[in-house]
Amino acid sequence: xxxxxxxxxxxxxxxxxxxxxxxxxxxxxxxxxxxxxxxxxxxxxxxxxxxxxxxxxxxxxxxxxxxxxxxxxxxxxxxxxxxxxxxxxxxxxxxxxxxxxxxxxxxxxxxxxxxxxxxxxxxxxxxxxxxxxxxxxxxxxxxxxxxxxxxxxxxxxxxxxxxxxxxxxxxxxxxxxxxxxxxxxxxxxxxxxxxxxxxxxxxxxxxxxxxxxxxxxxxxxxxxxxxxxxxxxxxxxxxxxxxxxxxxxxxxxxxxxxxxxxxxxxxxxxxxxxxxxxxxxxxxxxxxxxxxxxxxxxxxxxxxxxxxxxxxxxxxxxxxxxxxxxxxxxxxxxxxxxxxxxxxxxxxxxxxxxxxxxxxxxxx
Amino acid sequence: xxxxxxxxxxxxxxxxxxxxxxxxxxxxxxxxxxxxxxxxxxxxxxxxxxxxxxxxxxxxxxxxxxxxxxxxxxxxxxxxxxxxxxxxxxxxxxxxxxxxxxxxxxxxxxxxxxxxxxxxxxxxxxxxxxxxxxxxxxxxxxxxxxxxxxxxxxxxxxxxxxxxxxxxxxxxxxxxxxxxxxxxxxxxxxxxxxxxxxxxxxxxxxxxxxxxxxxxxxxxxxxxxxxxxxxxxxxxxxxxxxxxxxxxxxxxxxxxxxxxxxxxxxxxxxxxxxxxxxxxxxxxxxxxxxxxxxxxxxxxxxxxxxxxxxxxxxxxxxxxxxxxxxxxxxxxxxxxxxxxxxxxxxxxxxxxxxxxxxxxxxxxxxxxxxxxxxxxxxxxxxxxxxxxxxxxxxxxxxxxxxxxxxxxxxxxxxxxxxxxxxxxxxxxxxxxxxxxxxxxxxxxxxxxxxxxxxxxxxxxxxxxxxxxxxxxxxxxxxxxxxxxxxxxxxxxxxxxxxxxxxxxxxxxxxxxxxxxxxxxxxxxxxxxxxxxxxxxxxxx
Numbered sequence: 001x002x003x004x005x006x007x008x009x010x011x012x013x014x015x016x017x018x019x020x021x022x023x024x025x026x027x028x029x030x031x032x033x034x035x036x037x038x039x040x041x042x043x044x045x046x047x048x049x050x051x052x053x054x055x056x057x058x059x060x061x062x063x064x065x066x067x068x069x070x071x072x073x074x075x076x077x078x079x080x081x082x083x084x085x086x087x088x089x090x091x092x093x094x095x096x097x098x099x100x101x102x103x104x105x106x107x108x109x110x111x112x113x114x115x116x117x118x119x120x121x122x123x124x125x126x127x128x129x130x131x132x133x134x135x136x137x138x139x140x141x142x143x144x145x146x147x148x149x150x151x152x153x154x155x156x157x158x159x160x161x162x163x164x165x166x167x168x169x170x171x172x173x174x175x176x177x178x179x180x181x182x183x184x185x186x187x188x189x190x191x192x193x194x195x196x197x198x199x200x201x202x203x204x205x206x207x208x209x210x211x212x213x214x215x216x217x218x219x220x221x222x223x224x225x226x227x228x229x230x231x232x233x234x235x236x237x238x239x240x241x242x243x244x245x246x247x248x249x250x251x252x253x254x255x256x257x258x259x260x261x262x263x264x265x266x267x268x269x270x271x272x273x274x275x276x277x278x279x280x281x282x283x284x285x286x287x288x289x290x291x292x293x294x295x296x297x298x299x300x301x302x303x304x305x306x307x308x309x310x311x312x313x314x315x316x317x318x319x320x321x322x323x324x325x326x327x328x329x330x331x332x333x334x335x336x337x338x339x340x341x342x343x344x345x346x347x348x349x350x351x352x353x354x355x356x357x358x359x360x361x362x363x364x
Numbered sequence: 365x366x367x368x369x370x371x372x373x374x375x376x377x378x379x380x381x382x383x384x385x386x387x388x389x390x391x392x393x394x395x396x397x398x399x400x401x402x403x404x405x406x407x408x409x410x411x412x413x414x415x416x417x418x419x420x421x422x423x424x425x426x427x428x429x430x431x432x433x434x435x436x437x438x439x440x441x442x443x444x445x446x447x448x449x450x451x452x453x454x455x456x457x458x459x460x461x462x463x464x465x466x467x468x469x470x471x472x473x474x475x476x477x478x479x480x481x482x483x484x485x486x487x488x489x490x491x492x493x494x495x496x497x498x499x500x501x502x503x504x505x506x507x508x509x510x511x512x513x514x515x516x517x518x519x520x521x522x523x524x525x526x527x528x529x530x531x532x533x534x535x536x537x538x539x540x541x542x543x544x545x546x547x548x549x550x551x552x553x554x555x556x557x558x559x560x561x562x563x564x565x566x567x568x569x570x571x572x573x574x575x576x577x578x579x580x581x582x583x584x585x586x587x588x589x590x591x592x593x594x595x596x597x598x599x600x601x602x603x604x605x606x607x608x609x610x611x612x613x614x615x616x617x618x619x620x621x622x623x624x625x626x627x628x629x630x631x632x633x634x635x636x637x638x639x640x641x642x643x644x645x646x647x648x649x650x651x652x653x654x655x656x657x658x659x660x661x662x663x664x665x666x667x668x669x670x671x672x673x674x675x676x677x678x679x680x681x682x683x684x685x686x687x688x689x690x691x692x693x694x695x696x697x698x699x700x701x702x703x704x705x706x707x708x709x710x711x712x713x714x715x716x717x718x719x720x721x722x723x724x725x726x727x728x729x730x731x732x733x734x735x736x737x738x739x740x741x742x743x744x745x746x747x748x749x750x751x752x753x754x755x756x757x758x759x760x761x762x763x764x765x766x767x768x769x770x771x772x773x774x775x776x777x778x779x780x781x782x783x784x785x786x787x788x789x790x791x792x793x794x795x796x797x798x799x800x801x802x803x804x805x806x807x808x809x810x811x812x813x814x815x816x817x818x819x820x821x822x823x824x825x826x827x828x829x830x831x832x833x834x835x836x837x838x839x840x841x842x843x844x845x846x847x848x849x850x851x852x853x854x855x856x857x858x859x860x861x862x863x864x865x866x867x868x869x870x871x872x873x874x875x876x877x878x879x880x881x882x883x884x885x886x887x888x889x890x891x892x893x894x895x896x897x898x899x900x901x902x903x904x
């Protein structure tokens with residue numbers, strides 16, 4: 001086996017939470033607010049439900065093949081040639097989506113803290129750290145998730161607790177001014193993030209208890225939904241209409257914090273936590289890409305692929321977009337249909353086919 | 365060509381091996397059996413030891429048989445040798461007539477059964493064994509006409525007393541420390557753990573030094589797999605000398621290139637006993653008071669014996685300060701540099717102005733200043749440790765004056781930088797176990813922060829954490845119970861929970877036998893009136 005480590009289901013929950021929350025907290029509020037205005041917080045509820053359903057599809061598919069990844073079992077379901085195509089799609093998807101994430105994190109630090117430093121420094125730095133983690137194996141990655149995730153969650157709670165006095169409840173009214181349509185429209189951009197549980201198609205085989213994958217994914221998505229709801233409501237309550245025009249509304253939230261002239265300018269602390277969270281997210285997708293590529297190529301070791309894919313990730317993340325606005329435009333307008341097809345569509349089709357053809361679970 | 369080179373290298377290496385140059389100790393040729401002739405035997409011993417100046421050979425008559433006692437001066441307790449070995453035999457020689465002894469074998473049996481008043485002796489048949497025993501302080505009895513020898517334990521050399529170790533000073537708790545003598549050390553452990561399950565297994569390591577080492581663990585609590593793995597690693601060791609437990613540590617540790625130690629050491633029996641009762645295994649080495657304990661995890665750096673001896677609240681509190689110290693000593697200089705040279709806007713305005721004012725006219729950039737001061741601090745510290753104590757104090761005073769006062773007055777460094785360095789250094793003193801490790805981390809983070817500010821700092825911390833997460837000590841993850849998280853074990857991590865709540869041993873190590881305390885151990889005041897102590901009752 002390429003990876004002989006095992007991670008516990010609890011570690012998987014932490015990894016999923018961190019993977020989804022790390023960037024969604026930063027980028028989603030303004031994207032949702034643009035569509036749903038003051039009802040943005042309601043949009044989180046349908047999207048969480050969607051996330052749970054997507055997660056259950058992915059988990060059911062994975063549980064049918066408890067010791068193999070999607071790269072390995074897709075050939076069983078749809079035949080070898082088509083299976084290879086699906087494997088390639090996922091390998092490239094894991095690389096492509098990661099370039100977005102790397103650029104987001106690097107850009108966030110660059111524009112807010114060190115505008116004079118070239119962005120490549122941040123891309124290279126964080127990919128280097130991720131490469132080191134991946135070379136150390138999945139177990140180490142899972143342990144890092146366990147250390148960093150609680151910090152991310154605590155930091156979010158801290159922001160909300162400190163900014164609480166600034167919330168203006170008037171900004172939430174009128175509720176459902178234009179009916180449910182804007183709310184559902186607002187649920188569209190986050191759907192992409194909430195179905196990032198797609199990482200589990202690569203990780204379920206390495207769980208201690210693959211059969212517990214459904215519960216783990218559902219638990220993780222519910223916690224994410226809760227935090228997302230909390231942040232969305234806070235952002236709306238504090239910034240109101242400004243939210244739509246900001247690139248990083250949550251960071252702005254941190255800038256508003258001022259407690260007795262003593263606790264001020266806490267955003268570097270929060271920034272550091274997000275870099276750490278972003279590191280986990282990048283590492284997870286990076287790991288999935290490397291593992292998928294190694295399995296697709298039938299390699300015995302995945303470590304040889306860490307460096308080439310790392311170079312690819314860094315380069316692409318720098319050259320694909322001119323600036324963050326272009327990236328936002330692309331991630332919320334152009335790619336969602338394709339990404340959602342890969343994240344939910346293909347697993348659903350595979351699951352239906354597997355059930356119809358009696359593959360997987362029947363073999364047990 | 366490469367093959368040719370390889371061949372040359374191999375022959376060159378072969379020439380280097382001691383086999384071809386000089387006969388090494390413990391070679392096959394030493395498995396020589398003893399001769400029946402006493403003088404031949406004695407000659408062999410003399411020859412083998414090279415007529416050493418401390419060799420004592422006392423020949424005497426046992427009835428009408430020639431016999432000899434052989435030992436090394438200084439290693440034996442001569443009192444024992446005289447009164448318990450030589451004296452009875454000389455008396456026997458005079459009274460040989462009343463007991464009819466026929467033949468050499470009867471004489472041999474008679475000496476063993478009726479004559480020798482020593483508790484520990486052994487019968488050996490080869491020259492090698494005789495020599496080995498003599499070298500460790502035994503006395504050998506050789507009798508003419510018998511191809512055997514009796515080696516009698518008369519070990520009695522000068523050794524240091526049991527004293528309070530200077531490295532692990534405590535305010536509350538036992539003061540005694542291990543000594544250089546293995547027997548004393550094992551006895552100290554026995555006195556702590558009076559259980560027949562305490563296992564002390566002997567091994568001899570070191571081709572030339574033949575050092576005794578002892579593997580100590582509590583059967584039924586220690587993890588068998590860890591014990592076996594340790595023995596396997598110890599048996600693999602091939603070295604000529606073991607002068608300190610560090611020699612062994614270097615051969616059994618999991619990550620020889622890591623900056624983190626994966627084998628612990630202690631100088632105190634109570635700490636060693638506590639670790640063994642958690643399921644760890646100790647390795648005692650003759651000639652060194654430093655006892656190794658394995659597996660060694662990161663949390664052990666913040667666990668101090670006094671945490672458990674004092675009340676739980678103060679134990680917890682001190683533990684938090686130790687964690688804070690680790691954070692400060694590794695990250696403070698980097699944080700200062702990242703703030704001052706990259707993102708000064710995060711500081712409150714007044715503090716920013718103060719720092720900027722004191723940095724006015726300082727020629728060095730903050731990073732170089734920090735590095736410069738850090739290096740001077742470490743040099744001063746090393747000088748203070750190596751010098752005799754009175755000189756060491758002088759070094760500290762001069763250092764403090766030169767760095768603290770003169771450098772600031774001369775405008776070479778700024779006052780905040782000195783404060784940061786001093787705080788960093790003092791914080792490192794709270795965690796003596798791995799303070800050198802933290803210097804490495806500090807320098808790494810400082811370099812990263814100096815180049816890319818906060819981003820480099822957080823990246824550095826992540827890289828160090830990845831490294832720690834990837835370490836294992838004898839199969840146990842180095843960062844447990846933090847990662848992999850095991851909340852049951854957190855009772856003894858960020859908190860030092862009251863002893864009566866720590867029902868079970870740490871699960872990663874002591875999983876064989878979890879039960880530690882009873883379930884309802886919380887102390888309560890007595891409920892009924894009668895049980896109240898006299899004088900505490902209601903006064904009317």
